[in-house]
Amino acid sequence: xxxxxxxxxxxxLLVAPGVLxxxxxxxxxxxxxxxxxxxxGAIGTRSAFTLNHWQALLSERLYRDAVxxxxxxxxLPTALALAVSVPLAVALRAxxxxxxxxxxxxxxxxVVPSIVAAFVVMTLFDRGGVISRVLTPVGLSLPQLxxxxxxxxxxxxxxxxxVPFMTLIIADGFASVSDDLRHAARTLGAxxxxxxxxxxxxxxxxxxxxxTILVFVTSIAAFAIPSLLGPIHPQPLSTLMVENAFEENRWxxxxxxxxxxxxIACAALLAYDRLTRRREAST
Amino acid sequence: MFKLLxxxxxxxxxxxxxxxxxxxxxAADFNVKSAIDLKALSPANFVETLLPVARGEGEVxxxxxxxxxxxxxxxxxxxxFEKKYGLKVKHVQAGPQAVQQLIAAKMxxxxxxxxxxxxxxxxxxxxxxxxxxxxxxxxxxxPSAPDLDPLAATVARGYKHGGIVVPFHRNVTAIGYDTxxxxxxxxxxxxxxxxxxxxxxxxxxxxxxxxxxxxxQGLLESAIVALATEPCKARLFDFTVTxxxxxxxxxxxxxxxxxxxxxxxxxxxxxxxxxxxxxxxxANGQAHVGTVWEDQxxxxxxxxxxxxTVRVRLLADGQVGDGDGxxxxxxxxxxxxxxxxxxxxxxxxxxxxxxxxxxxxxxRTKLDVAKALKPEVLEKLIPSEQYATLARPRIVATIxxxxxxxxxxxxxxxx
Numbered sequence: 001x002x003x004x005x006x007x008x009x010x011x012x013l014l015v016a017p018g019v020l021x022x023x024x025x026x027x028x029x030x031x032x033x034x035x036x037x038x039x040x041g042a043i044g045t046r047s048a049f050t051l052n053h054w055q056a057l058l059s060e061r062l063y064r065d066a067v068x069x070x071x072x073x074x075x076l077p078t079a080l081a082l083a084v085s086v087p088l089a090v091a092l093r094a095x096x097x098x099x100x101x102x103x104x105x106x107x108x109x110x111v112v113p114s115i116v117a118a119f120v121v122m123t124l125f126d127r128g129g130v131i132s133r134v135l136t137p138v139g140l141s142l143p144q145l146x147x148x149x150x151x152x153x154x155x156x157x158x159x160x161x162x163v164p165f166m167t168l169i170i171a172d173g174f175a176s177v178s179d180d181l182r183h184a185a186r187t188l189g190a191x192x193x194x195x196x197x198x199x200x201x202x203x204x205x206x207x208x209x210x211x212t213i214l215v216f217v218t219s220i221a222a223f224a225i226p227s228l229l230g231p232i233h234p235q236p237l238s239t240l241m242v243e244n245a246f247e248e249n250r251w252x253x254x255x256x257x258x259x260x261x262x263x264i265a266c267a268a269l270l271a272y273d274r275l276t277r278r279r280e281a282s283t
Numbered sequence: 284m285f286k287l288l289x290x291x292x293x294x295x296x297x298x299x300x301x302x303x304x305x306x307x308x309x310a311a312d313f314n315v316k317s318a319i320d321l322k323a324l325s326p327a328n329f330v331e332t333l334l335p336v337a338r339g340e341g342e343v344x345x346x347x348x349x350x351x352x353x354x355x356x357x358x359x360x361x362x363x364f365e366k367k368y369g370l371k372v373k374h375v376q377a378g379p380q381a382v383q384q385l386i387a388a389k390m391x392x393x394x395x396x397x398x399x400x401x402x403x404x405x406x407x408x409x410x411x412x413x414x415x416x417x418x419x420x421x422x423x424x425x426p427s428a429p430d431l432d433p434l435a436a437t438v439a440r441g442y443k444h445g446g447i448v449v450p451f452h453r454n455v456t457a458i459g460y461d462t463x464x465x466x467x468x469x470x471x472x473x474x475x476x477x478x479x480x481x482x483x484x485x486x487x488x489x490x491x492x493x494x495x496x497x498x499x500q501g502l503l504e505s506a507i508v509a510l511a512t513e514p515c516k517a518r519l520f521d522f523t524v525t526x527x528x529x530x531x532x533x534x535x536x537x538x539x540x541x542x543x544x545x546x547x548x549x550x551x552x553x554x555x556x557x558x559x560x561x562x563x564x565x566a567n568g569q570a571h572v573g574t575v576w577e578d579q580x581x582x583x584x585x586x587x588x589x590x591x592t593v594r595v596r597l598l599a600d601g602q603v604g605d606g607d608g609x610x611x612x613x614x615x616x617x618x619x620x621x622x623x624x625x626x627x628x629x630x631x632x633x634x635x636x637x638x639x640x641x642x643x644x645x646x647r648t649k650l651d652v653a654k655a656l657k658p659e660v661l662e663k664l665i666p667s668e669q670y671a672t673l674a675r676p677r678i679v680a681t682i683x684x685x686x687x688x689x690x691x692x693x694x695x696x697x698x
Contacts, residue, residue, distance in 0.1 A: 062692070065696070122563070128566075128567025228560075230556070232495075232556065233691060233695035235494075246379045246405075
């Protein structure tokens with residue numbers, strides 16, 4: 001079947017604004033950052049091709065540790081948020097006394113900016129903070145949650161921030177599963193747990209994986225919480241980027257770090273896309 | 284007769300100096316558009332030459348790289364300037380990234396979006412190498428500031444700019460201590476005493492990670508100045524040291540005594556994520572002594588963010604300080620107004636008000652701070668005699684960066 005040329009042109013015209021928008025606001029800056037990571041057009045230095053920034057990023061321990069810390073601070077909060085969000089989404093679907101109030105309250109972290117969340121944790125849980133002042137007179141003390149080597153305070157704060165976002169998406173996924181299917185499974189002898197595992201979970205999986213990927217992608221470049229609550233060393237790439245940009249003027253190296261973070265995020269999205277396609281092909 | 288001759292000679296010299304015409308810095312011609320003959324401009328004819336031109340230029344745009352000076356400019360200095368000259372100023376909190384904006388404007392062949400820029404010293408090299416700073420000899424041109432410290436007026440973080448950026452703000456890293464726990468007189472006064480205090484009072488000394496905050500990097504630099512051997516010290520203020528040479532310096536034996544000192548205190552101190560983090564621990568009563576900036580501590584004390592019992596001092600080994608400057612972008616279209624504003628910001632009135640309100644020091648050497656400020660203000664600042672004798676300039680940026688990287692590898696990284 002031949003497509004009418006006018007229809008093709010109209011289609012191209014319709015998508016053109018979106019494509020132009022992506023090219024201008026995402027593609028072009030990204031291309032400039034990639035070029036700067038190879039020394040071309042980096043601010044503050046003579047423009048010339050070099051592999052030095054990538055060599056430093058991939059070979060120096062400071063930066064390798066930073067990549068590992070970025071992944072650690074993306075994976076753990078994502079996994080913890082997932083572990084909380086799935087049961088929460090199921091509970092919200094099931095209904096319970098006070099559900100409406102709870103449905104509003106659990107979303108509160110969504111409107112609290114990350115930097116505010118970080119300051120709340122600092123104020124409450126740092127040495128000499130509010131909780132510490134309450135506990136000290138009764139002979140109790142908190143574990144170190146700010147500047148701790150395992151970034152527990154940062155991970156908990158990021159998890160707290162991500163749970164409502166993840167829950168909203170996952171709850172929507174569960175809501176789209178027809179009650180008839182679950183009831184059919186129950187009439188065929190499946191218990192509530194088996195029906196959940198074999199019916200609800202697989203059907204809600206696209207929403208769960210989408211939420212997971214989105215949280216991972218935003219967490220890997222998180223700045224405010226790791227910067228204020230994270231360990232002294234190593235720092236994630238996001239905080240090193242800010243320091244190298246505004247303290248050291250190493251824009252080429254900063255561009256390489258930014259490119260690497262973007263590549264990791266893109267790889268996660270591509271993996272998600274591939275998984276989704278494979279699942280769609282198998283059903 | 285001899286007295287008369289000397290007086291005449293002195294007067295002639297003074298008049299000659301006062302009337303000395305402006306010469307472009309580092310070039311044959313000025314790189315800025317001007318409605319007046321800049322080569323005829325001097326401190327003696329400064330205001331009378333510029334004011335009539337400035338009145339026809341319209342609103343002058345003042346970029347400010349800081350997050351904390353906004354109230355000082357908006358509520359105090361700029362209104363006074365506007366009242367004095369009848370000129371309008373628009374203050375823009377543009378951040379350090381404004382340098383990139385000014386470079387982009389120049390590359391696009393556009394006029395500068397700013398007419399005056401309060402720029403961080405760490406960005407001056409980038410700005411000047413990109414050609415966005417007007418090559419005006421501000422260090423000798425401003426009638427309000429004839430007594431600028433020559434080093435501060437021509438060099439920034441080891442970069443010799445020759446006077447095209449005038450030092451508006453000076454600050455110094457210091458030791459902050461809370462007199463509720465450490466009585467004045469018994470506070471650590473030397474690096475050795477600081478190490479001994481940390482060992483005797485575990486986790487009561489807060490030390491800002493040098494990679495995250497200037498007060499920690501300041502202590503690292505101060506320790507280098509105090510502890511490095513003499514041949515090593517020779518390069519600390521050598522402005523030609525390249526990053527590669529600095530790396531060799533920092534990875535060699537020069538850092539050994541410095542790192543040994545830090546290894547000694549490492550188990551006993553709380554390393555923090557920034558200057559504010561250190562002050563928070565002091566405010567919470569968890570740290571009794573900490574690495575601080577004098578001006579930030581003064582500001583926090585004024586706002587009640589640290590207890591009024593907190594005091595600052597300089598170690599007898601000397602502690603380093605720095606500052607930030609005012610530049611006029613080469614692409615300004617309002618040069619006369621820009622020059623008048625720059626001159627006002629360096630005046631006695633502005634510099635003393637800045638010290639009183641922000642704890643920000645001056646590069647003006649003849650300001651009588653002790654006479655001008657009230658005792659309750661002075662007690663929150665480093666004692667004047669300490670500031671005069673123990674404040675040191677920061678070492679060159681290349682060595683500082685390389686030394687910080689070595690510190691991270693040797694002190695912070697796990698084996």
